[in-house]
Amino acid sequence: MKKEWRHPFWENYQKDRITCKLVITHGNGEVTSSTSTVGKYGKDGKITQDYKDVIALTPVNQIDKNTEEREERHKDNRVADKRKIAERAAAQKLEQLFNAKLEVFEIESIKNSTNRKAKAKIRRSKNQYEMMAHTIMLIQEEETKNEATV
Amino acid sequence: MVASKRVAFYYSACNLMECIKDYMPDANVTLFCSPEFKDHRCEDFDNVFDVKNPDFLREKLYGMANSPYDITFYMDCDGEVVHEDIATVFEQLEDCDMKYVVLKDDPISLKSFVEKDFQCDGVTETMLLCGGVCLYDRRNPLVRDFMQDWYDMFWIQEHRHTIPEDQHWWKGHGVKDSMLRWDQFTLWWLTNKVPKYKDLKIGEFDDNYRWNWFTSFRRNEHGEYNLVKKHPVFIHHSSTMNKGLDEFKNEVKL
Numbered sequence: 001m002k003k004e005w006r007h008p009f010w011e012n013y014q015k016d017r018i019t020c021k022l023v024i025t026h027g028n029g030e031v032t033s034s035t036s037t038v039g040k041y042g043k044d045g046k047i048t049q050d051y052k053d054v055i056a057l058t059p060v061n062q063i064d065k066n067t068e069e070r071e072e073r074h075k076d077n078r079v080a081d082k083r084k085i086a087e088r089a090a091a092q093k094l095e096q097l098f099n100a101k102l103e104v105f106e107i108e109s110i111k112n113s114t115n116r117k118a119k120a121k122i123r124r125s126k127n128q129y130e131m132m133a134h135t136i137m138l139i140q141e142e143e144t145k146n147e148a149t150v
Numbered sequence: 151m152v153a154s155k156r157v158a159f160y161y162s163a164c165n166l167m168e169c170i171k172d173y174m175p176d177a178n179v180t181l182f183c184s185p186e187f188k189d190h191r192c193e194d195f196d197n198v199f200d201v202k203n204p205d206f207l208r209e210k211l212y213g214m215a216n217s218p219y220d221i222t223f224y225m226d227c228d229g230e231v232v233h234e235d236i237a238t239v240f241e242q243l244e245d246c247d248m249k250y251v252v253l254k255d256d257p258i259s260l261k262s263f264v265e266k267d268f269q270c271d272g273v274t275e276t277m278l279l280c281g282g283v284c285l286y287d288r289r290n291p292l293v294r295d296f297m298q299d300w301y302d303m304f305w306i307q308e309h310r311h312t313i314p315e316d317q318h319w320w321k322g323h324g325v326k327d328s329m330l331r332w333d334q335f336t337l338w339w340l341t342n343k344v345p346k347y348k349d350l351k352i353g354e355f356d357d358n359y360r361w362n363w364f365t366s367f368r369r370n371e372h373g374e375y376n377l378v379k380k381h382p383v384f385i386h387h388s389s390t391m392n393k394g395l396d397e398f399k400n401e402v403k404l
């Protein structure tokens with residue numbers, strides 16, 4: 001059986017625990033891999049053999065570098081995730097606004113209104129509040145017009 | 151534009167027509183629509199024609215084949231025009247017979263729209279042309295034939311379970327059955343596999359996605375629209391429009 005410790009990085013700032021990918025080549029040639037945590041000290045207070053093996057393969061300064069790179073990568077991912085969430089929310093807002101406008105244009109008095117300018121204002125509204133304000137104004141205008149003709 | 155099968159498309163088409171006329175008051179706008187959808191707003195279109203098969207979801211292809219104009223800009227109706235440059239759309243045709251938006255730069259969101267990459271005759275092919283908008287010149291008889299073939303061939307795809315197999319034009323090319331739901335696949339076939347149409351000049355719009363910008367492309371953190379240099383002209387809500395809003399009249403009360 002052959003053990004190989006790949007991509008080690010410090011799990012804590014005390015630098016006494018390492019996380020890495022443990023790849024084991026078994027006697028029958030089968031290869032298995034898992035994420036493994038290697039502690040520096042055993043229960044007896046002595047440095048563990050696994051730790052020695054990891055350090056023998058990857059010097060401390062390289063593990064430092066791996067750790068920094070990983071932190072940087074995770075930081076970038078968090079920023080990208082946050083950006084994606086914000087973009088998705090903005091897209092949803094745009095879609096909701098579009099659907100809301102379509103609904104508004106099916107309100108009888110607005111559908112039947114010939115006031116193109118007011119309808120264009122509804123269409124060009126940048127958010128639902130603006131759209132609602134223009135909608136209410138047009139409905140009121142149409143109602144006033146209807147009352148005057150009755 | 152074309153509205154069939156679902157009345158929500160008609161509502162959206164009315165809105166789109168108004169959007170166009172906001173920026174282009176003299177624009178000629180023709181609607182092909184299912185007869186039962188019509189209301190007084192049809193009077194605001196320059197022409198309203200009945201679709202041939204009101205229950206067929208892709209009657210857009212019938213509308214495109216039967217446009218009353220020499221030069222037509224077809225638009226899917228589930229979107230909105232948001233920029234004055236719509237008035238310059240016909241300049242985009244230049245010396246081409248047809249212009250399309252090309253599905254490139256591979257935004258992740260496109261992968262959910264269509265099976266872009268597919269197998270045909272053992273080769274991996276890619277559907278690049280998007281049928282969401284199309285600018286074309288019907289004065290060329292080949293273009294007229296092209297549009298008619300697009301409709302007829304897609305009709306066979308959609309009704310393949312009842313149409314005899316000897317009419318299955320894709321047969322023997324190792325195309326997955328799931329591809330047959332896409333009219334874009336028919337478009338790909340016509341532009342890549344049919345010798346008759348090899349001389350058609352097919353081009354891409356300037357600033358490509360500007361003419362068919364899907365909301366799923368999203369805006370960046372500065373509020374700028376991704377994948378375009380300038381503000382989009384047509385924003386397409388294809389993947390998100392509430393197509394189930396067929397009961398507006400009953401639901402909306404203020």
